[in-house]
Amino acid sequence: VRTQVGIIGAGPAGLLLSRMLAVQGIESVVLENRSRDYVEARIRAGILEQHTVNTLREVGMGARLDREGLEHDGIYLQYPGTRHKLDFPELCGRNVWIYGQSEVVKDLIAAQLDDGPPLLFEVSDVQPRDVDTDSPSIAFTDADGVAQVLECDVVAGTDGFHGVSRPIVTAATQGTVWERTYPFAWLGILADVAPSTDDLIYAWHPDGFAMHSMRSPSVSRLYIQVDPTEKIEDWSDDRIWEALATRMALPGWELQTGPVTEKSILPMRSFVSSPMRHGRLFLAGDAAHIVPPTGAKGLNLAVADVTLLAQALVRLLAEKETDLVDAYSDKALARVWRCTHFSWWMTSMLHTHGDDFDAQLQLSQLQRVCSSEAAARELAEMYTGLPVAL
Ligand code: APR
Numbered sequence: 126v127r128t129q130v131g132i133i134g135a136g137p138a139g140l141l142l143s144r145m146l147a148v149q150g151i152e153s154v155v156l157e158n159r160s161r162d163y164v165e166a167r168i169r170a171g172i173l174e175q176h177t178v179n180t181l182r183e184v185g186m187g188a189r190l191d192r193e194g195l196e197h198d199g200i201y202l203q204y205p206g207t208r209h210k211l212d213f214p215e216l217c218g219r220n221v222w223i224y225g226q227s228e229v230v231k232d233l234i235a236a237q238l239d240d241g242p243p244l245l246f247e248v249s250d251v252q253p254r255d256v257d258t259d260s261p262s263i264a265f266t267d268a269d270g271v272a273q274v275l276e277c278d279v280v281a282g283t284d285g286f287h288g289v290s291r292p293i294v295t296a297a298t299q300g301t302v303w304e305r306t307y308p309f310a311w312l313g314i315l316a317d318v319a320p321s322t323d324d325l326i327y328a329w330h331p332d333g334f335a336m337h338s339m340r341s342p343s344v345s346r347l348y349i350q351v352d353p354t355e356k357i358e359d360w361s362d363d364r365i366w367e368a369l370a371t372r373m374a375l376p377g378w379e380l381q382t383g384p385v386t387e388k389s390i391l392p393m394r395s396f397v398s399s400p401m402r403h404g405r406l407f408l409a410g411d412a413a414h415i416v417p418p419t420g421a422k423g424l425n426l427a428v429a430d431v432t433l434l435a436q437a438l439v440r441l442l443a444e445k446e447t448d449l450v451d452a453y454s455d456k457a458l459a460r461v462w463r464c465t466h467f468s469w470w471m472t473s474m475l476h477t478h479g480d481d482f483d484a485q486l487q488l489s490q491l492q493r494v495c496s497s498e499a500a501a502r503e504l505a506e507m508y509t510g511l512p513v514a515l
Contacts, residue, residue: 134284138410174510318383
């Protein structure tokens with residue numbers, strides 16, 4: 126089998142890259158080691174930046190998003206006694222949308238299987254080969270157990286944090302990895318109850334951070350900061366609701382509860398791997414970087430990466446020019462580091478870790494963002510998303 130771009134991984138990065146390339150007349154094949162059901166059921170982030178929404182619309186993926194996505198014009202920042210709305214359009218002229226990553230993935234998979242390039246689920250033993258030549262390939266075993274080789278011009282490593290692509294780039298380039306593990310995790314729930322708020326609430330509390338998000342007018346998504354060693358079995362639904370109500374308490378406001386349909390604990394870390402390319406193997410999305418979820422940047426960064434990568438690959442394969450592929454890693458990493466800083470900053474401002482001095486600094490910073498237009502605008506610009514190329 127032969128194609129132009131062999132894409133490893135059918136997460137949002139790989140699927141969107143394939144779609145963007147198809148729109149511009151470049152062929153690809155997507156190889157995914159999990160099943161379609163598994164990929165579609167993964168509950169992940171749910172906040173789309175302006176550029177992400179624009180990008181999805183441009184490649185014909187805006188119909189259900191425009192129908193079911195919830196446009197939000199800001200967030201609330203809270204600390205004891207105060208809940209302050211940051212009005213994004215007023216501060217920076219942009220908005221964000223709530224539309225689950227799993228919905229984005231479902232839309233992309235449906236379009237791909239309908240009239241898009243080949244998408245193969247349940248493959249195994251995926252191995253990129255000869256990526257330092259102009260004719261790389263990907264060896265894999267298909268769902269029927271038959272060994273296959275996909276010949277291609279370029280390999281895209283969009284296989285997430287645990288994928289096979291990054292280790293190849295790091296080993297070949299003697300690349301650098303930066304990592305920060307945070308001393309806390311998020312316990313997240315999905316609940317069948319109408320959100321108790323019109324916009325997302327990010328709440329600082331001495332017991333730890335709490336957040337009220339949503340997936341639809343009838344489904345709420347809520348999080349509390351917990352110690353990373355906590356076991357989910359020790360958190361009954363009642364205990365979770367109590368912690369949420371305490372940490373987000375505000376006179377005159379009540380948290381509505383309902384049946385919990387999903388609950389899990391997510392560790393929080395920052396991770397950046399450089400460079401994002403070796404020869405004809407290009408990394409994008411979680412394969413190259415991880416951010417803690419506090420700034421809602423993970424999915425949006427993946428979309429920005431593949432936007433840059435699609436432009437670079439079209440230029441290489443249709444026009445035989447190498448300037449954009451040569452610039453790809455540096456350009457993508459500039460944005461990655463800006464968002465890594467923002468995610469670290471939001472995380473550091475909102476999570477308590479038992480240090481009273483730090484707690485005072487956090488409260489001082491929160492008061493500043495809630496009282497200074499300049500400080501609020503910086504948060505708004507970063508939260509709603511920077512232009513793809515900085
Ligand atoms: N072969 C084939 N597929 C693989 C392999 C492999 N060896 N290893 C991993 N995969 C698949 C995974 O099963 C997954 O479907 O690659 C896909 C990677 O998808 P994601 O982990 O969702 O990563 P990405 O597409 O970069 O999405 C951006 O940013 O913050 C996050 O939550 C956000 O998951 C989102 C991510």
